[in-house]
Amino acid sequence: xxxxxxxxxxxxxxxxxxxxxxxxxxxxxxxxxxxxxxxxxxxxxxxxxxxxxxxxxxxxxxxxxxxxxxxxxxxxxxxxxxxxxxxxxxxxxxxxxxxxxxxxxxxxxxxxxxxx
Amino acid sequence: xxxxxxxxxxxxxxxxxxxxxxxxxxxxxxxxxxxxxxxxxxxxxxxxxxxxxxxxxxxxxxxxxxxxxxxxxxxxxxxxxxxxxxxxxxxxxxxxxxxxxxxxxxxxxxxxxxxx
DNA sequence: AGGCATGCTTACATAGATGTTAGTTGCTTA
DNA sequence: TAAGCAACTAACATCTATGTAAGCATGCCT
Numbered sequence: 001x002x003x004x005x006x007x008x009x010x011x012x013x014x015x016x017x018x019x020x021x022x023x024x025x026x027x028x029x030x031x032x033x034x035x036x037x038x039x040x041x042x043x044x045x046x047x048x049x050x051x052x053x054x055x056x057x058x059x060x061x062x063x064x065x066x067x068x069x070x071x072x073x074x075x076x077x078x079x080x081x082x083x084x085x086x087x088x089x090x091x092x093x094x095x096x097x098x099x100x101x102x103x104x105x106x107x108x109x110x111x112x113x114x115x116x
Numbered sequence: 117x118x119x120x121x122x123x124x125x126x127x128x129x130x131x132x133x134x135x136x137x138x139x140x141x142x143x144x145x146x147x148x149x150x151x152x153x154x155x156x157x158x159x160x161x162x163x164x165x166x167x168x169x170x171x172x173x174x175x176x177x178x179x180x181x182x183x184x185x186x187x188x189x190x191x192x193x194x195x196x197x198x199x200x201x202x203x204x205x206x207x208x209x210x211x212x213x214x215x216x217x218x219x220x221x222x223x224x225x226x227x228x229x230x231x232x
Numbered sequence: 233a234g235g236c237a238t239g240c241t242t243a244c245a246t247a248g249a250t251g252t253t254a255g256t257t258g259c260t261t262a
Numbered sequence: 263t264a265a266g267c268a269a270c271t272a273a274c275a276t277c278t279a280t281g282t283a284a285g286c287a288t289g290c291c292t
Contacts, residue, residue, distance in 0.1 A: 140280090141279085141280075167280095168280080168281060170280085170281080170282085171279090171280065171281080174280095193288080193289055193290065194289070195287095195288075195289090
C-alpha cells in the first residue's frame with residue numbers, strides 16, 4: 001500500500017483515511033446520536049457537554065463538508081439549526097457500532113465498570 | 117454513557133478506549149503484519165519505514181504492555197527480537213479488517229487511486 | 233583498536249487537536 | 263433599558279503525538 005494525497009493531506013493506509021473523516025473526540029459521538037433522528041445544535045451541546053462550543057461547531061462543519069451530515073437552518077425566532085445524518089453518514093454507522101462493541105469487550109476484559 | 121478512568125486516563129466512550137489501545141499511526145499497521153507470522157524489529161522497520169526507530173519501539177512496547185503482542189528475545193549474535201501476535205491481538209484483527217474495508221469504500225467514493 | 237549490526241533510549245523540537253475566554257447578531261421578553 | 267437566547271466565531275493557550283538527531287550496549291570481524 002503506497003501513500004496517497006487528498007486535500008493536501010498525505011495518507012498511508014485506508015484506516016488513516018477513515019479516521020481522518022470520522023475520528024477525533026466528537027465525530028462518532030455526533031453520528032451515533034444523529035443515526036435515529038435530527039438534533040439541534042443546543043441539544044447536541046447539552047448531550048455532549050464535554051465538547052466546547054468551538055469544537056462542536058468545528059466538528060459539525062467538517063462532517064457537513066465531508067457529506068456525513070446535512071445542516072438545515074430554520075428561520076424561526078430565534079434562528080434554529082437542525083443537523084441530520086445523510087445516506088453516506090448512515091453507511092458509517094456499522095463500523096461505529098462494531099468499534100463500540102469491541103470497546104465494550106475490551107473494557108470487560110479490563111474490568112471497567114460502566115452503565116449503559 | 118458516563119466517563120471512566122483507567123491508568124489515570126479519562127475516557128468518555130468505548131470507542132475512545134479502543135483507539136487508545138490500537139489507534140495512532142502504527143499500531144494497526146503492526147498488528148496487521150503480525151496476524152500471519154512473527155516479525156523481527158528490523159523487518160517491521162523496513163516494512164513501515166515511515167516510522168522512526170523511536171516510534172516503532174515505543175509503539176511495540178505499548179502493544180506488549182496491553183497484551184496485543186508478545187516479544188521474544190533470541191540470544192544470538194547479534195541479539196534478535198521477534199514480535200508475535202497474542203490471542204488478544206488476534207481478536208483485534210476483525211475490527212481492523214472492517215476499518216480497512218470501509219476505508220477502501222470511502223476512497224473509492226472519493227476517486228482515490230490505490231494499488232493494493 | 234576500530235568499525236559494524238541490532239535493537240533500542242534520551243533529549244529536544246514541531247505540528248495539530250483541543251481547551252478557554254470573550255465577542256457577535258438579531259430578535260424577545262422583563 | 264437591560265438582559266437573555268441561539269448559534270456561532272476569533273484570538274490565544276496548552277497538550278499530546280510524532281519527528282529528528284544522537285548515543286548506547288553487546289559482541290563479532292578485520
